[in-house]
Amino acid sequence: MKKLSEDEVQKKLDKFEGWTFANDAIHTSFQFANFKDAFTVMTRIAFEAEAQEHHPNWGNVYNELEITLSSHDAGGVTEKDFKLAKAIEEIVEASA
Incomplete structure (x- = not known):
């Protein structure tokens, strides 16, 4: 899978609220009501x-989940990362 350029990553991130790009990876975090809710979402992910x-x-840590996505074999962010990010967003949204 081809590593995306920084411009390509930034353009795709426009569709993902709360995600950032740094150190050849995309990052986000979520807060839940409690540890059980956070762990339930982690299990689904x-x-x-x-x-x-x-x-x-x-x-x-307790009710907070921090996530970093990067395709190590490509040396950065690929379409594969955005596919998983989209699935993560759908899982989190469904649990709200």
């Missing part, structure tokens, strides 16, 4: 990531 064979770098 994990199943989707496994289905897409693309896994986020992420961290969770």
